Amino acid sequence: MQKTKVAILGAGFIANIHIESYHRFVPEAEIIAVYARDIRKAKTFAEKHHILKWNDDLNDIIQNSGCEVIDICLPNFLHFEATLKAAAADKHIIIEKPLSVTLEDADEMIAACKKAGVKLMYAEELCFAPKYERVRQMVNEGAIGDIYMLKQSERHSGPHSDWFYDINLSGGGVLMDMGCHAIAWFRWMLKNAKAKSVYATMSTVLHKERTKGEDNSVVIVEFENGVTAVAENSWAKHGGMDDKSEVYGTGGVVYADLFMGNASIAYSKSGYGYALEKADTTIGWTFPIFEEAFNQGYPHELKHFIECVQQNKEPLVTGEDGRAVLEIIYAAYASATEGKKIMLPFAPSVSKPIDLWLGSL
Amino acid sequence: MQKTKVAILGAGFIANIHIESYHRFVPEAEIIAVYARDIRKAKTFAEKHHILKWNDDLNDIIQNSGCEVIDICLPNFLHFEATLKAAAADKHIIIEKPLSVTLEDADEMIAACKKAGVKLMYAEELCFAPKYERVRQMVNEGAIGDIYMLKQSERHSGPHSDWFYDINLSGGGVLMDMGCHAIAWFRWMLKNAKAKSVYATMSTVLHKERTKGEDNSVVIVEFENGVTAVAENSWAKHGGMDDKSEVYGTGGVVYADLFMGNASIAYSKSGYGYALEKADTTIGWTFPIFEEAFNQGYPHELKHFIECVQQNKEPLVTGEDGRAVLEIIYAAYASATEGKKIMLPFAPSVSKPIDLWLGSL
Amino acid sequence: MQKTKVAILGAGFIANIHIESYHRFVPEAEIIAVYARDIRKAKTFAEKHHILKWNDDLNDIIQNSGCEVIDICLPNFLHFEATLKAAAADKHIIIEKPLSVTLEDADEMIAACKKAGVKLMYAEELCFAPKYERVRQMVNEGAIGDIYMLKQSERHSGPHSDWFYDINLSGGGVLMDMGCHAIAWFRWMLKNAKAKSVYATMSTVLHKERTKGEDNSVVIVEFENGVTAVAENSWAKHGGMDDKSEVYGTGGVVYADLFMGNASIAYSKSGYGYALEKADTTIGWTFPIFEEAFNQGYPHELKHFIECVQQNKEPLVTGEDGRAVLEIIYAAYASATEGKKIMLPFAPSVSKPIDLWLGSL
C-alpha cells in the first residue's frame, strides 16, 4: 500500500506532537510538506523533521504539495480558512480542537467537506488515549453497571503562545482551549448521546494581567440519558499538566489519571532536564512522565484517521462531533453569564463564543 | 479539673463513633448516660460502653442524669425537640449534622440556646480532621497563594438505617446527609466567608426503589470573595467510603484524601474481618483504613467542645454555622429544580428541604 | 527499504506478545513463518496472526522459510538447539530470556553466532521499557547524583505452562524465570559495570506441590563501582503482575512502577473481561492496565533489533549480556546453598543452575 501523503499546517507545539506520532507510529503516512505563517519556523520544522517541502504560502502547500490529507495544527482562528481551502482542493482533513471559533464557521466547514466528498476528521485525542480507551472498554463490558456520572479535568498553569490570551483570536479562554476535550470525551463515553443542557461557572483568577478570557471553569453537562457530566478546566494550576477522568456507575467506579497516574516519582536535589508538560521545576519531588504523545492517544488517533483515508472508512470522531462540542461551549459561556442552565440546541450568532459570557468587546 | 459530664442521645452508628472518641481521647469528659428510642439499644450501648444510666425517656436523661452537656447523635428529625429540651434544662449541646430539618427549626434552636446561655456546638468533624487541618494550616502559611477553588467530596454506597431513605424523616437525601460536610468545610477553609449563590444538580440513580431522595448531587457554591466551591456527594458509589478535598490557589494546589489516601493496600484471596466503612467485600484488593474516628477528626472535635464548656470559650463551629450550611442546602434543592443559581440569603418556608426539589408530597 | 523477514519460534504467551509488538509497532519487520512443537498450535497462531508459513519442523522453518532473523520464543531448554541451528543457517537471532540453561550452552551459542557473523540479540525488554528508560535518562542527566543502590522486583502468582515447574526443563524456578530481568536491568543502569559478588536466599513457599524450584527469591548483587543491587522475585504473589524499580543516589531517588503505577483504579461489583496479567479476579477493586506490551518495552526492543539488522549495528543488549546474567544466576543459586556471597567470575559445571542450590537430582 502506498503511503498516504500528508501536509501539516502549523509548526508549533501540537504540530510537533503530531509529527512525532506520525514518524514513530504511523508508517502508513508520509509527511511531505509543512506550512507555517512564519517562514523561518516552517524551515526549522522541516529541517528538524526531514520534510522536503516547506512554505509560508498556504495555497501552495494545500494545492501543490501533492498531499492527500491536510493536518491542521494551526490556532483556532485559522481553522476556517484552512479547512475551506483544503476542501476546495479535494483534500481530506485532520483538524485539531477546537473545530472552529463560531458555529457558523463550523457549519460552513462541515458543508464544504461534505460537498467536496472529503473527510473532516476531528482530532480529539482523548477518544483514543489508550488508558481512557481501556476504561471505556471495561465499562462497555459491564464493569460498572450503568454510567450515571462522568468527570474529566485537564489543568495546567497556562499555555505558552500569546494568541491563546487574545480572546479575539482564540475565541475564549481555558474552556475553549481545554474544556473541549472533556466535552468530546463525555459524548464519546456515552456513544454520542445527546446533551440536554449546560451549566457553567468560570472566572479569571491567575492571568488577569494577560487576558480577559476565563482561566478556570466548571461545566456541568446533562445528557438526555440521565447522565451528569462535570468538566473542570484550568490554566491556573501549577505543578505540571494534569488530565484525569472518573466514571461512576450503578455497579462500580473507574478512575484514570493520564499524567501523575502514569508517572515515576522522583526526588532530585539539583534538578534535571524535563519532567512533564508545563512543569515549573525539576528540583524537589517531580512526576516525570514518559511517552507523552503515545499516552495521550495522538498516534492512535492519527493512525486511525490515515486508515480511514486508505480504506475509505468513516472516522470515529468527525467535524459533526467538533460542532456538537462547540455548541456545548457556546451554551457554557451563556450559562456563566445568565447563572442558569442553557437548554440545547443553542446556536446564537456571535463573533466569538466568549462574547456570550463577557458581552461583545 | 472535674470531668465534664455528658449524656449521649442516640445509640447508633454515630453515637458509637462519639463514644469511642470520648473514651480513647477525651479524658476531660465522662459519659454518664445514654438515651435511645429503643430501650434495648440503650441498654446494649450502655453495657458495651460502661455507662451507668440508660433510658428511652428523653426528658429523664436530659433533666435528671446530672449531665452538663447533651451530645445529640439522633436522626435529623429528632434534633429540634432534643435541642429545645436540652436548652430548657440549661445543658450545653453538641449536635451532629445536619443541624435540623428546617431553617425555622434552626432559628428556634439557636434562639433557645442563646436565651438559655448554653453553647450550641455544631459537630462538623471535617473542620477538625487532622489531615484537612494540616491542609488548612499550610494554606494559611501561604503555601498556595490565594484560594480560587475548593472541591470536597464524600461518597459511599448508601447508609444502613432506613430513616435516611424516608424523606419525610430525613428531609432530603445524600445532599442533606453528606453535602453538609462539604459546605461546612468550604466556609471553614474561607474563614466563614459569605456564600453568594448556589447551583445544584441532583438525581436518584441507584436507590430508586428505596427512596425519593437524591442519591447523587453536585453543588457549586460561589462565595463573595470570588472562590468557587464544588461539592460532590453520592450514596451510589461502591467500593467503600470516600472523602477527599482539593484546594486550588494562585500559588499551588493541595490534594488530601482521608480514606484511600490513608489506607494500606491489601490483596486477599479469601477475605478478612473489616476493611473500611461501607466496603462490600474484603476479597481481592482492598484499602483497609485505620483509626477511622481519629482520622476523620471526631476526637479533636469533641475534645475542643468539652474544652469550650470547661473554659467557657466560643466553639470554633456553632449552630450559626449549621444554619448557614442548611440555608445553602435549601438553595441547592431549589436550584436543582429551577435550573439556575439561587442567590443568598434564601429562606423559603417548607416542611423539609427536599420539597424545594421535588415539590411537596 | 525492504522489510526484514522474521521467523518466530514458539506460539505461546511470549510469542503472542512479540507478534503483537511487531504487527502494531515494527513495520520494518515482516513475520513470515512460525514454528511450534505442536503443529496445531503453530497452525492456530499462524491463522490468528496471518502468517503464511507454519510448521512443527524446526529445520524447515529455520532453513527454508526465507527469513533473515529467527526470533526465539521457546522455553529455556530449547534455546540452545534453536540458536545453533539458526547460526548454522546464517540467521540473525533474537532470543528471549534467559539466554540458555547452562553457561556452557551460552558460550557455545555466543561462539557459534560470532563464527557465523550473525547477531545474537538478547531480548531483555526492561532495558527498553519506556518508563524505565525515562528513569535512566534522568539519572544520566544527573537527577539523583551517583547511584548507590538499585532495586528491582517482578512478582506474580506463578506461570501457567507446566514446563516452568519442571526444573529439569526450566533449569530453575522464579530466579531463572524472572530474576534475570532484574539482573540485566542492574547491569544496564550501570552501563554494564562489572558485578563483583552475589548473595541470595530463596525458598519454595506456595507451589510446593508442583515444583522443587524456588518460587520466592532475594538476590543481592554487589558491583565493582560500589553499587548494591537487590532483586526480589516471586511466583507467590497474588493480585496480578507487579514490576517495580527504585534507584537511590547521592542526590535523590526515583521510583517507577510498571503495572500498579500505570493502571487505572476500578471497583466492579460484578466483574469484567480482563484486568492485567495473572490477576485472579475482576470483582472488587482492580488495577486494569493498558498497552501492556508497549509499557513493558517489547515493541521498542524488537524495533531496535530489526534496526540493528537493517543497519548492521551492534545491538544494545547481546548474548554476552545474557551470559553475564546467567553467571550471576549461577552464583545466586550457589550462594543460597552456601549461605555466603559468591565472588565472580563463577562458572562451575552443572547440568542446570538450580543444582547449585538443591544438589543434582
Added chain:
Amino acid sequence: MQKTKVAILGAGFIANIHIESYHRFVPEAEIIAVYARDIRKAKTFAEKHHILKWNDDLNDIIQNSGCEVIDICLPNFLHFEATLKAAAADKHIIIEKPLSVTLEDADEMIAACKKAGVKLMYAEELCFAPKYERVRQMVNEGAIGDIYMLKQSERHSGPHSDWFYDINLSGGGVLMDMGCHAIAWFRWMLKNAKAKSVYATMSTVLHKERTKGEDNSVVIVEFENGVTAVAENSWAKHGGMDDKSEVYGTGGVVYADLFMGNASIAYSKSGYGYALEKADTTIGWTFPIFEEAFNQGYPHELKHFIECVQQNKEPLVTGEDGRAVLEIIYAAYASATEGKKIMLPFAPSVSKPIDLWLGSL
C-alpha cells in the same frame, strides 16, 4: 486513679515526641521532671512543656523527683548508666531504641531490672503504629494466608545530632539507629519467632566526610519458621522521612506506607512552614504529613507502658526484645564483613557493634 509520675531523661528530638504524646494522649501520666546533660536545654524543655522540675543532675532527677517511671530518651551510649541508676532507685523504665550499645550492657540492664522488680519497657513504636497494627490484625485474621516474607524500610537523609556520626558514641550507623525498628517489627509480626540467621551488606555512601559508620544497609533475617525478612535502612535518602512495610503471604499481600502513604500532596511555588521530618524543602511538590507522632505509634506505645505500670501487666515489648534486636544487629555487622550469613545465637564481645564490621578502632 492517680496519674503515674514520669521523669524524662533527655530534651532532644525524641524527648519532644514523647512529651507531645504524653500531653495529648496519655492523661494517665504526669511528666514531673526532665533531665538533660545541658542545663539550658533542660530548662528550655521544662518551660516549653510546663514541667516543674528540671536538672542536669541525673541522680537527682532519678532519685528525688518522686517519679515512678523513668523515660530514657538519651543517646545510645547513655542508656546503660541511666538504666542501672533507675533500677537501683526502683523506678520502672521506658527506654528508647536501641536498648544499649553492647550485649553485655543489655544483659546487665535486664538483670538489674529483674532484680529490682521493675519493668524494662522497650520503646519500639512500630509495634504500636496504628497503620502497621491494622496490618497485623488483618494478617492474624488470615487475610494473606501464611507469611513467607516481610520487608520493612526506614530512610531519610541523616540525623541532625552529631553524636550519631561518632561511632564511638553511637555504636554504629544507620543500622544501629533505624535498622532496629525493622528487626523489632519482624519479630513482632511473627509473634517473637526465633531468628535463625542474619546476612547483611552495608556501606557509607553519602556521609563519608562525617562518619565511619554505615549510612546504607540491607539486612536479611531468616526465621526458624521459614520466613525471610528484609530490612532496608538509609541515612542517604533525600526527600524526607520514609517508613514502609510489605507483608507477603501464601494467600495475599499487604503494603503499608506511614509517610508518603498517609500524606497530602501539595504543590507550592513559594514554599511554606513544614512538610515532614527531614524534608529538605517545601517548594515544588511535597508530601505534607499530619499527626506524625500519632501515626508512628508513640502515644499508643506510651499509653500501653503506663497502663502496664498502673495495672502491673507485662509490657508487649520488653528489654528482652531489645536485646534480641541488638543480637541480630551484631550478627548483621559481622555478616557484612565476612560476606556470609551468621547463625544465631551470636554474642561476641566487642566494645561496640560496628567493630564487627570495621574492626576495632
